[in-house]
Amino acid sequence: TRAVEVSGVRKVFELGKSLKNPVNLSIGQPHFDVPEPVKAAAKAAIDAGHNGYTVTQGIPELRDRLLADVKARFPGQDRDVIVTSGTSGGLLLALLATVNPGDEVVTTDPHFVSYPNKVVLAGGRLVTVDTYPTFHLDPDRLKAALTP
Numbered sequence: 001t002r003a004v005e006v007s008g009v010r011k012v013f014e015l016g017k018s019l020k021n022p023v024n025l026s027i028g029q030p031h032f033d034v035p036e037p038v039k040a041a042a043k044a045a046i047d048a049g050h051n052g053y054t055v056t057q058g059i060p061e062l063r064d065r066l067l068a069d070v071k072a073r074f075p076g077q078d079r080d081v082i083v084t085s086g087t088s089g090g091l092l093l094a095l096l097a098t099v100n101p102g103d104e105v106v107t108t109d110p111h112f113v114s115y116p117n118k119v120v121l122a123g124g125r126l127v128t129v130d131t132y133p134t135f136h137l138d139p140d141r142l143k144a145a146l147t148p
Contacts, residue, residue: 005117058083088114095122106145108137 016022024031045051057063058081066081084090099105099122107115109128119126129145131137 088118092118092121095119095124099124104147106142110135 016024062083063081066083067079070079070081071077082090082093084093095105095118099119101123103124104127105119105122105124106127106129108131110131111128116126127145127147129137129141131141
């Protein structure tokens with residue numbers, strides 16, 4: 001039986017709430033306020049009525065500009081782009097589109113805390129490749145992790 005487990009980092013977050021002035025080096029939350037020009041642009045967009053849902057694939061003009069960049073970088077290749085709500089959402093979509101039930105998904109250890117649960121949600125099984133103590137991917141360790 002597979003289960004989605006509560007992340008250990010969430011337990012650490014709760015512990016951190018009890019500490020005086022902790023420094024959070026965990027998931028990339030900024031320690032500064034949003035810059036004023038960004039705030040002003042967001043407010044202007046809301047005032048202009050740009051405050052609803054976009055199409056699922058992302059704003060067409062943004063996708064067009066991104067695709068032009070991709071084609072310039074990788075000429076002669078048939079590629080397309082999609083805009084997601086973030087890396088985690090994009091990774092989950094990729095896993096759901098490519099992982100079949102029982103497939104093994106190989107990643108490094110350490111890895112981001114949500115990888116195991118994303119793989120489970122996609123129906124796969126996570127296989128990790130140890131990168132300690134140098135945090136470099138060893139080709140022999142990677143080869144040993146691969147199965148038919």
